[in-house]
Amino acid sequence: MWxxxxxxxxxxxxxxxxxxxxxxxxIIHKLVAESLVELGILDRSIAIAxxxxxxxxxQFFNCDAQQAPHGRACALATxxxxxxxDNIVFTYxxxxxxxxxxxxxxxxxxxxxxxxTVIFINNAIYGMTGGQMAPTSLIGQKTTTSQxxxxxxxxxxxIKISEMFATIEGVAYLERVAAYDPKxxxxxxxxxxxxxxxxxxxxxxxxxxxxxxxxxxWGMKPVDAMKWSKEAMEPVYPLGxxxxxGRE
Amino acid sequence: MAKVLMKGNEAIALAAIKGxxxxxxxxxxxxxxxxxxxxxxxxxxNGKVFLQAESEVSAINMxxxxxxxxxxxxxxxxxxxxxxxxxxxxxxxxxxxxxxxVSVMRGGPGLGSIQPSQGDYYQATRGGxxxxxxxxxxxxxxxxxxxxxxxxxxxxxxxxxxxVMVLVDGLIGQMMESVDFDxxxxxxxxxxxxxxxxxxxxxxxxxxxxxxxxxxxAELEQHNIKLHQKYEVIKKNETKFELIDFDNPEYVIVxxxxxxxxxxxxxxxxxxxxxEVGMIRPITLFPYxxxxxxxxxxxxxxxxxCELSMGQMLDDVLIANxxxxxxxxxxxxGGMLPDPEEIVGAIKNFNxxxxx
Numbered sequence: 295m296w297x298x299x300x301x302x303x304x305x306x307x308x309x310x311x312x313x314x315x316x317x318x319x320x321i322i323h324k325l326v327a328e329s330l331v332e333l334g335i336l337d338r339s340i341a342i343a344x345x346x347x348x349x350x351x352x353q354f355f356n357c358d359a360q361q362a363p364h365g366r367a368c369a370l371a372t373x374x375x376x377x378x379x380d381n382i383v384f385t386y387x388x389x390x391x392x393x394x395x396x397x398x399x400x401x402x403x404x405x406x407x408x409x410x411t412v413i414f415i416n417n418a419i420y421g422m423t424g425g426q427m428a429p430t431s432l433i434g435q436k437t438t439t440s441q442x443x444x445x446x447x448x449x450x451x452x453i454k455i456s457e458m459f460a461t462i463e464g465v466a467y468l469e470r471v472a473a474y475d476p477k478x479x480x481x482x483x484x485x486x487x488x489x490x491x492x493x494x495x496x497x498x499x500x501x502x503x504x505x506x507x508x509x510x511x512w513g514m515k516p517v518d519a520m521k522w523s524k525e526a527m528e529p530v531y532p533l534g535x536x537x538x539x540g541r542e
Numbered sequence: 543m544a545k546v547l548m549k550g551n552e553a554i555a556l557a558a559i560k561g562x563x564x565x566x567x568x569x570x571x572x573x574x575x576x577x578x579x580x581x582x583x584x585x586x587x588n589g590k591v592f593l594q595a596e597s598e599v600s601a602i603n604m605x606x607x608x609x610x611x612x613x614x615x616x617x618x619x620x621x622x623x624x625x626x627x628x629x630x631x632x633x634x635x636x637x638x639x640x641x642x643x644v645s646v647m648r649g650g651p652g653l654g655s656i657q658p659s660q661g662d663y664y665q666a667t668r669g670g671x672x673x674x675x676x677x678x679x680x681x682x683x684x685x686x687x688x689x690x691x692x693x694x695x696x697x698x699x700x701x702x703x704x705x706v707m708v709l710v711d712g713l714i715g716q717m718m719e720s721v722d723f724d725x726x727x728x729x730x731x732x733x734x735x736x737x738x739x740x741x742x743x744x745x746x747x748x749x750x751x752x753x754x755x756x757x758x759x760a761e762l763e764q765h766n767i768k769l770h771q772k773y774e775v776i777k778k779n780e781t782k783f784e785l786i787d788f789d790n791p792e793y794v795i796v797x798x799x800x801x802x803x804x805x806x807x808x809x810x811x812x813x814x815x816x817x818e819v820g821m822i823r824p825i826t827l828f829p830y831x832x833x834x835x836x837x838x839x840x841x842x843x844x845x846x847x848c849e850l851s852m853g854q855m856l857d858d859v860l861i862a863n864x865x866x867x868x869x870x871x872x873x874x875x876g877g878m879l880p881d882p883e884e885i886v887g888a889i890k891n892f893n894x895x896x897x898x
Contacts, residue, residue, distance in 0.1 A: 307749075337743035340611070352751050358739035360610045360752040363633050366603035369595070373607025374739070376591045377565050377615070381741050399603070402596035 303327040305336050309353045316509040316516025318473040318523075319347060319415065322482070323354055326386070326413055329487040330357065335494065339382040340374050342367045344396070346388035347421040355386075365396025368403035371410045382493055384411040389430040390420045393453050397429075407464030407498035411489045414455060417506040418527060425511030429453045432530055437511075452530055456503045460536040466498035468537040472505040472528060474520040497539055505531050545722050550685045551576030551715045554618065554644055554708075557692035559584060560723055563642070564613040565591035567604035569623060572656045573712035574646035577618040598623040602630030602643075609639035610752035612738025614696045618644035620712070621662050622653060625670055631705060632671025635769075636754030640699030642692065643677070643707045646715040649877035657877020658712035658800060663854035666709045667828045674766050676773050677707040678780060679827040681798040685719040687825075690727070697730040702776060703737075709827065711850065713800045713879070776829055783831035784823040787813070791820030793889050794838050794867075796859050797848040798824045800879070805848055808885035819889055827855070832862040844868040844892050848885060851875055853897070860898060870895030 305327025313319040330336040336357050343352040345364035352359035362370045367385035375383040392400050392414050403410065419437055420426040427437040427444055430452050434443040444452075456470045467489055471482035482504060489500035505527050509519035548556070555577045558566070566581045578594065585592040591608070595601035601617050608615040619627060624645050634641060647662045649655035666679045678698060682688040688710055695706040739750045756762035787809055788794075797805045802823045809819045820842075822834045838845065845867050847859045853871050863869055872888040872895055874880045888895050 337746075338741035340739050340741065342607070349755060352753060356749065358741055358750045360607060360739055361637075361755055362606070363603060363629055366600070366606075366630070369600040369603035370607035370610070372593070372595075372600075373565070373567060373604035373609075373615070374611045375607075376593060376604070377608045377611050377613040378740055381611075398596055399600050402600065 303331055305331045305356050306354055307356045311354060312350045313347065314510045316507065316519055317347070318504070318506040321473050321479055322413065322415060322504055322506065323351065325479070325483045325486050326384070327355060328483065329490050330382070333487065333490055333494065335382045335490065338380070339384065340378070342371045342374070342383065342385040344385060344387040344391040346391050348386050348388060348415065349422065351386045365391050365394070366399055367391065367396060368399040368408070368410070368412065372403050372406070372408050375408060375410050379409070382490065384413060384490070386413045387415065388421070389416045389418065389428045393429045393455050401462070404459055404462045404499045404501070405464050407466070409493055409496050409498055411493050412499070412501040413486065414501055414503040415506045416455070416503055416531065417508040418452070419508045419511050421508045421511055432526060454531065456536045459501060464499050465501065465537050466539040467492045467500040469535045470503040470505065470531060470533050472523060472533055473507070474524045492540065505533070545720045547718055547720050548685065549576060549716065549718050550688065550710065551646065552580045553685050553689050553721055554692055554715070555580035555584070556723065557689040558616055558642065561693045561696045562614050563590070563616050563696065565608045565615045566617065567593050567595050567601045567608070567615070568617045568619065569595050569598045569601045571620045571623040573648055573715050574618050574620045574644065576715070577644060598626035599629065602627040602634070605641050606630055606634050606637070606639060606752070609634060609641045610637065610739050612735040612740055616642035616644065618646065620646045621648050621650050621659070621665070624662065624665055628670035631669065631677065632673055632675060633754050634705055635671070635675040635677065636673065637752045638703040639752060640696070640703050641705045642695045642699060643705055644692070645707055645709045647709065647711040649875070655877040656712065658850065658879065659875065659877055660711055660799060660801060660850035661854070661875060662709070663827065663849070663851060666707055667830070675769060676828050677705050678702065678776055679707045679709055680825060681709045681827050682714070682825065683799050683802045683823065685714060685717070686721045688714060689721055689723060690725055693727050694730070697732050698780065700732050700735070701730060702772060704772065704776070709799070711800050780826060781829040781831050781833065782825035783834045784825060785834065785837065786821040786823060787818065788820040788837065789818070791818050791839065792843055793819045793892060794842055794845045795819060795821040795848055795885070796824070796845060796855070797821060798827065798855065801848050801850050804880060804882055805885055807882035808889070811882055811886050812889060817889065830858045830862065835862040838867065842867055844870055844896065846870045846872055846888060846892060846895060849873045850879070856897065868896050869898050871897050
């Protein structure tokens with residue numbers, strides 16, 4: 295007898311993912327999709343895709359979607375959520391999109407307590423454009439626009455989004471997670487699901503920052519990239535719950 | 543509702559409510575502030591959405607989101623603010639989403655001044671956003687005409703799935719006139735928004751996506767062609783203009799908005815002096831009423847383009863005229879408004895005004 299033990303989530307379409315081998319985007323897409331299905335909200339969800347590697351995420355999440363200009367995902371999400379308060383609205387953004395060009399949109403959406411969920415993928419580099427320095431790139435990290443390594447003097451320090459957003463009153467839930475081993479993937483799933491759960495309960499702005507990878511632009515094999523995200527990134531971006539209004 | 547005395551910006555806001563606006567997203571800028579101020583009170587009180595965004599960039603992208611969700615949505619701004627909105631306007635147009643953008647022009651470039659100007663004709667009709675796109679641009683000359691246009695604008699935007707821009711200047715925004723909000727609106731077919739991204743539960747079996755990305759050049763070209771064909775239909779259906787005193791004119795003035803109002807007075811003064819001058823008043827700037835120029839009699843001595851700028855619509859006049867008549871230009875800029883006498887003088891000394 296055959297029994298289905300595992301299948302692709304109904305929250306994902308059959309489109310072939312455009313992500314590079316070893317990149318954690320695929321894992322995180324799966325976690326988001328599973329969460330939407332398990333919470334029974336897929337058919338009232340609207341995904342806001344950003345600009346960067348996840349620009350095509352509107353093709354992958356099996357729900358309605360809008361594709362935002364670079365950095366503006368939280369503005370689109372605000373526009374949608376304000377007119378459709380009973381729908382579930384989430385953005386899926388990388389570090390260039392959210393922490394650089396879109397930081398104003400993101401901070402103000404958080405400060406208004408917009409009842410949306412932000413999935414923030416931090417892999418410390420611009421992937422789609424070919425490996426340029428991100429606001430979250432580490433000191434010493436070599437990128438195509440910091441070829442001798444990022445310096446504090448020239449570029450400033452890596453920006454810590456979760457630490458910063460923890461100070462914002464409108465944030466209901468904020469956790470930084472990682473995807474480098476099964477244990478952390480499972481925890482990331484819990485965090486993502488909780489963020490959506492809070493949105494269903496109208497608690498306010500929720501964000502999950504995922505410390506992710508970019509093996510191609512980091513110039514590493516996938517396994518080494520996972521290792522680097524743990525050993526180099528995690529000390530700069532410590533994991534944990536930064537805010538949880540449900541616990542207060 | 544009988545006639546009421548109302549300030550232009552507030553009338554714009556009330557007309558939008560009468561037109562069925564569901565949501566407003568904007569950012570303060572002079573001289574349009576009474577639009578969001580009025581709407582903040584009246585939209586929220588009626589369970590609608592009003593949100594002051596953190597920037598014009600954000601506001602126009604909120605418009606994108608809500609328009610994509612299928613609602614009637616608007617923003618308003620003024621020159622430097624519209625400049626910031628150009629990115630979003632390009633995306634909204636590319637994604638074929640309907641919305642209303644009110645532009646209350648002030649002097650420029652840069653921070654310029656807060657006085658009335660028509661220096662944003664290029665901004666409205668050529669756009670500062672990237673790519674091949676057009677807005678449907680109306681340039682009313684009075685508060686009444688502004689109201690009538692705005693009431694109809696959501697129907698037009700919804701029908702074509704394209705943003706409508708209502709372009710006025712700070713004078714129309716700030717002055718008061720006696721207006722009637724109950725004038726009948728043209729009945730239009732408004733299609734159902736079955737494309738709205740409002741959750742697949744509302745359209746089972748189909749995902750709705752608002753998008754402007756086409757990496758395959760062949761596919762993008764098809765999209766460009768589709769948009770172009772839509773603009774051609776808009777040209778055919780929506781071109782609007784008024785011909786004034788066109789019986790047997792010696793000269794023809796071309797002017798829109800506030801400048802057309804000033805020219806009306808100049809035309810009366812010239813008539814009293816025995817000089818017959820007609821006027822083409824474009825009401826839509828895109829599509830531009832090129833056809834109106836076919837009605838200019840063969841024997842006119844010249845066409846005088848009058849603008850509150852250094853000459854922007856002049857380009858479209860030259861295109862429409864196509865070398866047939868002498869074209870002259872009269873303009874004031876920076877927030878300066880001419881007296882009708884100055885236009886009278888420009889007609890009398892037309893030969894000094896000829897540019898082509």
